[in-house]
Amino acid sequence: MNKKDGSNRKSTSNRTTKGKTTGFSKPKPAMDKRSQKPKKATPTAAKTTTATPAAKPKVKSDDIRLNKYIANSGACSRRDADIYIQSGNVKVNGLVITEMGYQVKPGDVVNFDGATIIPEKKEYILLNKPKNFTTSVEDDRDMRNVFELIKNSTQAKVQAIGRMDKNTTGLLLFTNDTDMIRKFSLPNQKSTKIYQVTLDKNLKFEDLEKISGGVSFDEHKLYVDEISYIEDQPKTEIGIKLRTPNVKVVRAIFEKFKYDVLKVDRVSFAGLTKKNLPRGNWRFLTEQEIINLKNY
Numbered sequence: 001m002n003k004k005d006g007s008n009r010k011s012t013s014n015r016t017t018k019g020k021t022t023g024f025s026k027p028k029p030a031m032d033k034r035s036q037k038p039k040k041a042t043p044t045a046a047k048t049t050t051a052t053p054a055a056k057p058k059v060k061s062d063d064i065r066l067n068k069y070i071a072n073s074g075a076c077s078r079r080d081a082d083i084y085i086q087s088g089n090v091k092v093n094g095l096v097i098t099e100m101g102y103q104v105k106p107g108d109v110v111n112f113d114g115a116t117i118i119p120e121k122k123e124y125i126l127l128n129k130p131k132n133f134t135t136s137v138e139d140d141r142d143m144r145n146v147f148e149l150i151k152n153s154t155q156a157k158v159q160a161i162g163r164m165d166k167n168t169t170g171l172l173l174f175t176n177d178t179d180m181i182r183k184f185s186l187p188n189q190k191s192t193k194i195y196q197v198t199l200d201k202n203l204k205f206e207d208l209e210k211i212s213g214g215v216s217f218d219e220h221k222l223y224v225d226e227i228s229y230i231e232d233q234p235k236t237e238i239g240i241k242l243r244t245p246n247v248k249v250v251r252a253i254f255e256k257f258k259y260d261v262l263k264v265d266r267v268s269f270a271g272l273t274k275k276n277l278p279r280g281n282w283r284f285l286t287e288q289e290i291i292n293l294k295n296y
Contacts, residue, residue, distance in 0.1 A: 072119035170266030
C-alpha cells in the first residue's frame, strides 16, 4: 500500500512539474461537470414547486361549499342546490357560478334564483321532553307541540332529529344543521340511544336473552346492542341500547313478547345525557358536544 501511495504521489508531482496547464486541464472539466449535476437535476427546487399546489387548500376554515351555503340558508337541499348551480341560477358577487365545489368566502354575496340568501348560524338545542307533547303537527290536536317548549331558545328554523310520540319522554335534539339531521336519521347510522322502559309485568330472563340476540320484524332483523334489568329496580324496569332512529321500535320489541309498555324514556342520545337537565327544560350544546356529534 505504501509503495502505491508513493508512486501516486510521484506521478502527481511529475504532472505538476511538467506544466500546470497540461497537468490540470483534464480534471477541471470533469470537476465542472460534477459541480453542474445538482444544478441540472434541481430535485429540491422541483419538489418545492410541486408541493405548493399540493398544500393548495387555500380553503380557509370559514370557507363553505356553495351547495352547502345554499342548503344552510333553507332555500333547498344540497342535491337540489347542485341542479340550480349547474343550470346557471346561482351568482356569487354578481358572477354566475356553475363550478361544482365552488367555495364561498366570508363577505361573498350569494344570489340564488334571483334572491340574495344568507345562511343561518347553526344552533343545537337539547330538550328533556315531557309526556303529552308531540313532535308532529298531524298528531292529536289536543296534544301540545314540542316546539312550544323551545320557542324562546332561537329564531333559527330548527327541526327535531327523529320523531317522538306523545307518551315517549326524554332527550330530543333540535338543530338547523341539515347535515346532522340527515346523519342521525339514516337507518344504518352508528349512534346509540339508551331507553329506560317500564313494563306491565316482570320481564322473564329467557325473553331478555331472546331480545339480546335481536328481534325480527317483517323479515328484517333488528340488532340490540345491550339489554339488562336496571339495578336496584323491579324487573319491570329495563334498560335497552339501540342504534335505530325509530322510537316506535322500542315499544314494538316488548309488545312482540306480549308485554305492555307503560313508559319509554330516552336517557341517552349519541353520548348526550339528561344530567342537570330537568324534564321540560332545554339547553344549548357545548362546542365539545357538537364536535363529538359530528365525529360520532
